[in-house]
Amino acid sequence: DQQVKQNSPSLSVQEGRISILNCDYTNSMFDYFLWYKKYPAEGPTFLISISSIKDKNEDGRFTVFLNKSAKHLSLHIVPSQPGDSAVYFCAASSLTGGGNKLTFGTGTQLKVEL
């Protein structure tokens, strides 16, 4: 049972446009959500996170939106740059349940084209 789902395996966007990556979850105990970025042959690197007490968190070109009622979050990248081309993983955890056990989605391969 996939508790964190990323239904789009790939996304292609033109440079300068907005990239929107989506993630759905089913476990109501999740209260902390993260996005990781992964380049080939490297480990995932943390990008941005959001707590369930917020519905938006922004860091430069990256914004994460959380819709708790829909159990949905999205990552917006504006403007998209070629260096953003990578696999993006959505992850969730329960801070009240012990915090650092992450449940990952299957990833979305983002390609930013010139």
Added chain:
Amino acid sequence: NAGVTQTPKFQVLKTGQSMTLQCAQDMNHEYMSWYRQDPGMGLRLIHYSVGAGITDQGEVPNGYNVSRSTTEDFPLRLLSAAPSQTSVYFCASSSASETQYFGPGTRLLVL
């Protein structure tokens, strides 16, 4: 700071062989974890530790053992490798209030 380091980078094993994947961190983090990444599956938690001497199972623990004798090291042992354990393995560490930092990964092929 080297961060999280993993050795080896790549390993080929025959079915039934044993090996230990090494993981070390120099950030004095209490939490350490092992994940495996398979195509179409994302990263799945194998085992984790909340401090020296304390370990627990994650989502896919079968076939793997761990121990945590020091804060810095968290080795993952495969006692009898199987082709189903062919994967990329990532170690991660964090302090209680921080996000997890991942190592560069170990690519394992079991023939």
